[in-house]
Amino acid sequence: MVGPVAIYILGTAGCGKSSLAASFSGYLSEYGYKHMLVNLDPGADLIPYEPDIDVRDWVTLADVMEEYGLGPNGAQIVASDLVALNRDKVLKGIDVDMDQYVLLDTPGQMELFTFRESARELVKGILPSRSFMVYLIDPFNARTPSGLISQMMLSSLARLRFQLPSAEVISKSDMIEPAQMERLTRWLENPDTLHDDSMEEASRTSNMAPELSVNIFRALESLGLFSRVFPVSSQTKEGMEGIxxxxxxxFSGGEDLPQGEPTSDEEE
Ligand SMILES: Nc1nc2c(ncn2[C@@H]2O[C@H](COP(=O)(O)OP(=O)(O)O)[C@@H](O)[C@H]2O)c(=O)[nH]1
Ligand SMILES: [Mg+2]
Structure with missing residues (x-):
C-alpha cells in the first residue's frame, strides 16, 4: 500500500453504517492495520466509536436548524452542503503520507449524500483515485425481490455518482432469520431464481407490467453485481475479512492479506 485509502461507508438510514465503522475499525486494530475514523454525519447523535475527525466540530444539524430557522428536513440539506464546504478541514486531518485506512462514516440520510452535488465534490476532493465504497443493504429492505433489486439499484446509483470501486454487503446478518438467509443466498448465488420470483411478485402485486422490475434486474445482473454481495455483521464480525x-x-492486487485467522468463529 502506498499512502492512505479512503473507505466510505454508505447505505440508507439505520442500515448499520456507524456500527460497521466501529466494528471494521476493531477488525483492523486486531490485525495491526493503521486506520482512522471520520464522522461525516452532522446529524449523528451518539456514535459507537471515537472519531479522529468529526464534522460536528464545525457543523451540527441542531445548530443549522436554529441558525437558519429550518426544520429537520431542510436543515439536512443545508448541513450536507456545509459539511462539503469543510472539506479542507477534513483533509487537513488526514496524513496523506501515511499507509493507513481512512474509514468515513456517511450521513444517515443517504439520499442527500448521494445526490447532492456538494457531497460529490467532497468525495472527489478527498484522496481521489484512492477511495472505495462499502454499500450496506439493510436486510429489512431486502425481504422481497423488488426490495433487494431496489437496494442493488441504489448501490449502483451511488457507484454511478461517486465513480468508485465498491463492495456491496448485507448488514446485520446476525439478525436475519434462517428462511430469509436461505432465500437471499439463493437469489444472490443464482439470480435466475430472483428473476423468477421477481416476475411472480410483479404479476401478483403490481398494476404495472412486470417488464419494469425485470429490465432493472437484467441491467444489474449484466453488471455482475449479485454474485459479489456477502453478509456482514457488526456484532459477530462476520464478513469483516471480506470487506x-x-x-x-x-488497491494492492489482493496482496498484503492479514496474517492468521480472525478470532470470530462466524467466518466460513
Ligand atoms: N444485531 C445487529 N444490530 C446492528 C448491526 N449493525 C447495526 N445494528 C443496529 O442497527 C441500528 C442502526 O445502526 P447504525 O450503525 O446507527 O446505523 P446508521 O444509521 O446506518 O449509522 C442500531 O440500533 C444498531 O445497534 C449488526 O450487525 N447487528
Ligand atoms: Mg450513523
Whole structure:
C-alpha cells in the first residue's frame, strides 16, 4: 500500500453504517492495520466509536436548524452542503503520507449524500483515485425481490455518482432469520431464481407490467453485481475479512492479506 485509502461507508438510514465503522475499525486494530475514523454525519447523535475527525466540530444539524430557522428536513440539506464546504478541514486531518485506512462514516440520510452535488465534490476532493465504497443493504429492505433489486439499484446509483470501486454487503446478518438467509443466498448465488420470483411478485402485486422490475434486474445482473454481495455483521464480525479483501483486491492486487485467522468463529 502506498499512502492512505479512503473507505466510505454508505447505505440508507439505520442500515448499520456507524456500527460497521466501529466494528471494521476493531477488525483492523486486531490485525495491526493503521486506520482512522471520520464522522461525516452532522446529524449523528451518539456514535459507537471515537472519531479522529468529526464534522460536528464545525457543523451540527441542531445548530443549522436554529441558525437558519429550518426544520429537520431542510436543515439536512443545508448541513450536507456545509459539511462539503469543510472539506479542507477534513483533509487537513488526514496524513496523506501515511499507509493507513481512512474509514468515513456517511450521513444517515443517504439520499442527500448521494445526490447532492456538494457531497460529490467532497468525495472527489478527498484522496481521489484512492477511495472505495462499502454499500450496506439493510436486510429489512431486502425481504422481497423488488426490495433487494431496489437496494442493488441504489448501490449502483451511488457507484454511478461517486465513480468508485465498491463492495456491496448485507448488514446485520446476525439478525436475519434462517428462511430469509436461505432465500437471499439463493437469489444472490443464482439470480435466475430472483428473476423468477421477481416476475411472480410483479404479476401478483403490481398494476404495472412486470417488464419494469425485470429490465432493472437484467441491467444489474449484466453488471455482475449479485454474485459479489456477502453478509456482514457488526456484532459477530462476520464478513469483516471480506470487506478487507475487497479493498485489498482493488488497491494492492489482493496482496498484503492479514496474517492468521480472525478470532470470530462466524467466518466460513
Ligand atoms: N444485531 C445487529 N444490530 C446492528 C448491526 N449493525 C447495526 N445494528 C443496529 O442497527 C441500528 C442502526 O445502526 P447504525 O450503525 O446507527 O446505523 P446508521 O444509521 O446506518 O449509522 C442500531 O440500533 C444498531 O445497534 C449488526 O450487525 N447487528
Ligand atoms: Mg450513523
Amino acid at each position: 478487507y479483501r475487497a479493498v485489498q483486491y482493488v
